Amino acid sequence: MLSPACSISIRDNIQVLHIDNAFASAQVALFGAHMLSFQPKSDLRERFWLSKAAKLDGVQAIRGGVPLCWPWFGDHQIKQIEPDNKDFPSHGYVRTQLWNIVKTLDTPKGTEVTLSPTTTQGAGFKGEAQLQLIITIGQHCSMQLVTSNIGSAHFEYRCALHSYFAISDIRTISLQGITGDYRDKTQDMQTFKTPSPYEFNAETDRVHLCQASNVTIVDKQLHTVIGSNGHDSLVVWNPWQDKSISMNDMEDEGYLTMVCVETAITQGEILAPGQSHVLTQIVY
Secondary structure (H helix, E strand, O other): OOOOOEEEEEEOOEEEEEEEOOOEEEEEEOEOOEEEEEEEOOOOOOOEOEOOOOOOOOOOOOOEOEOEEEOOOOOOHHHHOOOOOOOOOOOEOHHHOEEEEEEEEEEOOEEEEEEEEOOOOEOOEOOOEEEEEEEEEOOOEEEEEEEEEOOOOOEEEEEEEOOEEEOOOOOOOEEEOOOOEEEEHHHOOEEEEOOOOEOOOOOEEEEEOOOOOEEEEEEOOEEEEEEEEOOOEEEEEEOHHHHHHHOOOOOOOHHHHEEEEEEEEEEEEEEOOOOEEEEEEEEO
8 A cells, every 4th residue: 555645657667656745756666676766846856867768678777866786786796706707787686676665654754665675685695685775755865775684694795876866067067075085997996086176077987985974966056965874985987978879778978967976885794693784875
């Protein structure tokens, strides 16, 4: 039974949960528990970017919005030993699963939605885990990825809320709030100092070993604030033109109007039996 603020529709080949309350409207694909849209009614400005060429076929991971990476981030570690191994999908396997609605609840502050995947078991991960995504749509959009160890042995995992944010032009925006060193995936994971000002003029794929609680996208007069908690890293990504052209689910100029600022665990989180961990991103 859905709460009054919630409804379901079919978009192409996937089910979409719509949330429309006094504070905001939002859309979540049940395929991958994938946030597609968040628009506060205070300014009606879409916060997330969704590729116009995104595949909504229930097979391929959706390009844009907020993909969920779990139980690994990026390539599986086996790729270091077997570079040609294709058995383990990039960013794990829950972003291409059908998720179930556990609960929807309307409160004076917004609407809370709890989702869980069909299974947490899969090749490349041996833990016994329970996984939930708790989304709260109010004046802000809160996403909490909750991992619990329900087995009898420790396990290690990595994860991310891989958010794509809508911007006017990647060449004119900047980021504020990220400091320290980063590892550059475009330069063999060499370590560099975070630039200031933080601007973009080429392909960017950086793992910032920074636990900043707030990062701001400065886009002319508009500011999008991204709050994070429970993370060990922030990942910043823009594919730039050549990679945009090479992707079958991204328009050639799509890179101009998006930037990923991802709340992530890239260094690994170990959970003992009975322990839980919450990775949180709040979009203002």
